[in-house]
Amino acid sequence: MATSPFGASSTTDEVLAGVDLTDRTAVVTGASGGLGLETARALASRGATVVMAARDDGKLRAAVDGVGAQVPGAELDPVLLDLADLGSVRAAAEAVAARHPLVDLLVDNAGVMACPLGRTADGFELQFGTNHLGHFLFTTLLHDPLAAAAAEHGGARVVVLSSGGHRMGGIRWDDPNYERTDEYFNWxxxxxxxTANALFALELDRRWSPEGIQAYSVHPGMIITDLGRHLRAEDLEFMASVRRTDERSGGTGAISFKSVEEGAATTVWAATAAELVDHGGAYLEDCHVAEAVDDPAATHGVRSWARDPEAAARLWDLSERLVG
Ligand SMILES: NC(=O)c1ccc[n+]([C@@H]2O[C@H](COP(=O)([O-])OP(=O)(O)OC[C@H]3O[C@@H](n4cnc5c(N)ncnc54)[C@H](OP(=O)(O)O)[C@@H]3O)[C@@H](O)[C@H]2O)c1
Structure with a gap:
């Protein structure tokens, strides 16, 4: 097990204290708000050039201005990226690769949560399409700059934001895009x-680590951000009911929240911690490699369906077919 001096209440700046990212390039998706914005700020503050990718031009410009004001002299490169549109994903990856022949860190952070049934431009279910398939294509198109950075700098990393929400289910192999059912449950x-995010990191690491590109998935904790924009009263009750079954939460249903700086800490730890070199593919939480836990009542740890190498390989093949 990787030892770490950090934990649930560590912040981005604590994790990165003493880390020098000068001459390193990081790409962060969903950098216009929440954890992605804090991740971009924290990496830039240690000297990294940060490509800030997001879909909303106005929000992206405001985010770049905000980081620029907090980190004087920061090297920031805004890129428009809509993960729910594979045409946009291809254009964004092309722009990034053209401007940055070396990409040392890629943080696949953007995401949507528990939204009503929706479709991406290419017809995929909105959460699977945005959170996984868009990132699958974006990441695989950035293979060459990641490999070039790995060769030049002795390693590159991909960090994929998963979630404790992976515990709500595995891959619906027979109908991942909800095309053959009327029964859509947002959770x-x-x-x-x-789950797809965690399996993607596992298989990516297996395939690309021989070239020096390692991958990790991350549960950041629970943080109040715009991610909750789709939540209705019944969703909040559902979340509390899940907590009530767990002894570690005291069975009260109460949710303990992290600050944004605490939430993004595991991401920057995954991106930089030397002690993770021997843990490629791991799912991380609270700045540690997560325990494997299959107790359905537990609200921590990683479930076996998100750690299954066969499922990870199968998802890669499925994703390749779907994105063409
Ligand atoms: N917050 C939590 O408690 C929590 C817990 C577990 C896991 N996570 C994970 O952490 C990640 C970041 O979440 P957050 O809490 O920071 O949420 P957030 O504040 O809503 O930020 C999400 C980011 O993703 C962007 N995004 C959404 N759809 C996109 C698309 N189609 N193309 C490109 N960008 C898109 C958003 O842009 P717009 O604002 O323009 O939509 C925003 O920049 C997500 O993957 C989430 O699943 C968060």
Whole structure:
């Protein structure tokens, strides 16, 4: 097990204290708000050039201005990226690769949660399409700059934001895009997408680590951000009911929230911690490698369906077929 001096209440700046990212390039998706914005700020503050990718031009410009004001002299490169549109994903990856021949860190952070049934431009279910398939294509198109950075700098990393929400379900192999059912449950779809994020990191690491590119998935904790924009009263009750079954939460249903700086800490730890070199593919939470836990009542740890190498390989093949 990787030892770490950090934990649930560590912040981005604590994790990165003393880390020098000068001459390193990081790409962060969903950098216009929440955890992605804090991740971009924290990496830039240690000297990294940060490509800030997001879909809303106005929000992206405001985010770049905000980081620029907090980190004087920061090297920031805004890129428009809509993960729910594969045409946009291809254009964004092309722009990034053209401007940055070396990409040392890629943080697949953007995401949507528990939204009503929706479709991406290419017809995929919105959560699976945005959170997983868009990132699958974006990441695989950035293979060459990641490999070039790995060769030049002795390693590159991909960090994929998963979630404790992966515990709500595995991959719906027979119908991942909800095309053959009228029964859509927003949390099952989020669970599938977040399981896909963890499996993607596992298979990416298996395939690309021989070239020096390692991958990790991350549960950041629970943080109040715009991610909750789709939540209705019944969703909040559903979340509390899940907590009530767990002894570690005291069975009260109460949710303990992290600050944004605490939430993004595991991401920057995954991106930089030397002690993770021997843990490629791991799912991380609270700045540690997560325990494997299959107790259905537990609200921590990683479930076996998100750690299954066969499922990870199968998801890669499925994703390749779907994105063409
Ligand atoms: N917050 C939590 O408690 C929590 C817990 C577990 C896991 N996570 C994971 O952490 C990640 C970041 O979440 P957050 O809490 O920071 O949420 P957030 O504040 O809503 O930020 C999400 C980011 O993703 C972007 N995004 C959404 N759809 C996109 C698309 N189609 N193309 C490109 N960008 C898109 C958003 O842009 P717009 O604002 O323009 O939509 C925003 O920049 C997500 O993957 C989430 O699943 C968060």
């Amino acid at each position: 099952d779809a989020y669970g599938q997408a977040k």
